[in-house]
Amino acid sequence: MVPRTLLLALALLLPLEAQDPFASASLRALRARAGLGTFRVLQLGDSHTAARSHAATWKAHLQAQFGDGGWGYGLPWTSALAPRCGKSPGWKLSVPTLRNGTDGLGGLGGAYLEASRAGEKAWVETPFKRLRIHLLRRPGGGSVRILVDGRERGSHLLDGPVEALCVEPDLGAEGRRLEIECLGGPVRILGVALENGPGATYSALGINGAQGSWLLRGDPLLFEAVLRKEAPDLLVLAFGTNEASLGDFEPEFFRRGLKQVLDRLRGAAPGCALLLLGPPDAVLGRGRPGALAAVSRIQGEAARAAGALFVSQQEAMGGEASSLAWHREGLMARDRVHFTPEGYARLARASLGALFGRLGRARPAEAEDPRLARALPGAFELPAEAPRLLGRFEGSVSEVAPAPRPIYTFRTEEGRLIITDDPAKVEGLRGAWVGRGPR
Numbered sequence: 001m002v003p004r005t006l007l008l009a010l011a012l013l014l015p016l017e018a019q020d021p022f023a024s025a026s027l028r029a030l031r032a033r034a035g036l037g038t039f040r041v042l043q044l045g046d047s048h049t050a051a052r053s054h055a056a057t058w059k060a061h062l063q064a065q066f067g068d069g070g071w072g073y074g075l076p077w078t079s080a081l082a083p084r085c086g087k088s089p090g091w092k093l094s095v096p097t098l099r100n101g102t103d104g105l106g107g108l109g110g111a112y113l114e115a116s117r118a119g120e121k122a123w124v125e126t127p128f129k130r131l132r133i134h135l136l137r138r139p140g141g142g143s144v145r146i147l148v149d150g151r152e153r154g155s156h157l158l159d160g161p162v163e164a165l166c167v168e169p170d171l172g173a174e175g176r177r178l179e180i181e182c183l184g185g186p187v188r189i190l191g192v193a194l195e196n197g198p199g200a201t202y203s204a205l206g207i208n209g210a211q212g213s214w215l216l217r218g219d220p221l222l223f224e225a226v227l228r229k230e231a232p233d234l235l236v237l238a239f240g241t242n243e244a245s246l247g248d249f250e251p252e253f254f255r256r257g258l259k260q261v262l263d264r265l266r267g268a269a270p271g272c273a274l275l276l277l278g279p280p281d282a283v284l285g286r287g288r289p290g291a292l293a294a295v296s297r298i299q300g301e302a303a304r305a306a307g308a309l310f311v312s313q314q315e316a317m318g319g320e321a322s323s324l325a326w327h328r329e330g331l332m333a334r335d336r337v338h339f340t341p342e343g344y345a346r347l348a349r350a351s352l353g354a355l356f357g358r359l360g361r362a363r364p365a366e367a368e369d370p371r372l373a374r375a376l377p378g379a380f381e382l383p384a385e386a387p388r389l390l391g392r393f394e395g396s397v398s399e400v401a402p403a404p405r406p407i408y409t410f411r412t413e414e415g416r417l418i419i420t421d422d423p424a425k426v427e428g429l430r431g432a433w434v435g436r437g438p439r
Contacts, residue, residue, distance in 0.1 A: 045238030049206025053341035067199025083126035142185020240279030274308035
């Protein structure tokens with residue numbers, strides 16, 4: 001046995017790169033692209049995360065770069081990019097809100113699906129080779145049966161101490177249809193993970209009105225058990241708009257709450273790379289002046305302290321009051337808080353560009369492996385054009401949506417913002433491009 005003192009000394013001698021969570025995430029991404037593993041990205045956030053066009057842009061880019069690893073994790077019956085799914089009438093969905101939280105015994109986003117009457121079924125249809133079903137075990141819990149393509153893959157009694165039970169049936173081959181049947185008594189589904197071979201998975205858990213502190217509402221042992229089992233390589237935290245809209249927003253209270261959230265995430269997923277997305281610019285009906293900028297500043301400071309990557313979506317848009325120009329260009333909805341599909345695609349591309357740049361800088365030494373070296377060209381570059389969203393996210397994108405043209409923001413010397421997809425329109429004007437400019 002190697003003495004603990006020697007192990008500690010060896011750990012201290014490791015190059016800094018080896019201790020960088022982004023080096024590990026970079027290696028996982030390269031392995032996925034080489035067909036050797038799965039690169040898991042999990043995003044927790046508010047209504048921006050829940051927007052279909054936001055999630056579709058992230059998933060399309062990640063899977064175009066690193067391969068299609070399948071649907072990912074979540075509650076398919078609530079997902080913005082759900083596969084074909086359905087449930088019998090006896091299943092009840094519970095999602096936390098600002099005024100009404102759940103009982104704290106939910107999945108990673110706090111939501112859950114529950115039935116008590118025997119014979120109730122919930123189903124999902126999409127190709128998968130690996131399957132994880134997170135169920136709640138508790139005193140008085142019922143029984144559940146798992147079927148894949150009509151064949152029983154196990155039954156489970158959910159009566160016992162409160163804990164998260166992860167069911168991983170041995171499929172033997174690719175599955176297509178998952179059915180979860182209640183056999184009687186309370187059966188609660190916390191989440192489902194469906195993966196289909198090597199590649200990237202992107203799981204977006206967004207709830208309208210959510211705040212980051214909501215991640216502290218639930219049972220910490222349940223949260224940590226599910227997150228540890230899902231083992232994301234990259235965890236994206238995207239909150240802030242709802243916090244900034246509070247009339248009594250207090251920066252120090254927000255700072256303390258954010259630290260608690262990051263500590264919980266680090267405790268459950270210590271080796272995971274973290275990305276914090278600051279809130280985009282918006283016209284908030286309530287909220288104190290400058291609250292959005294304060295939220296972003298505190299998030300940036302917390303990210304640096306936690307070794308995370310921070311992307312200010314407000315700065316990516318052009319800074320404070322840039323939402324007015326985005327609205328004028330048809331990139332924001334009427335409320336000037338949310339975005340049009342093209343606006344969300346633009347915002348997502350800005351964040352992805354920063355992420356891919358960070359992964360590229362953290363390229364691990366293991367990338368010299370010949371199998372991985374062949375996967376390197378362009379692995380961490382954002383394409384000039386987004387992949388076409390051709391409805392391949394089964395059951396959620398019904399139309400064929402052509403990829404948006406790149407959109408750029410130009411700030412004139414007078415401070416005016418010009419948002420355009422045609423860089424020639426600003427020729428002759430004095431100023432500079434904001435964020436990623438045309439090449």
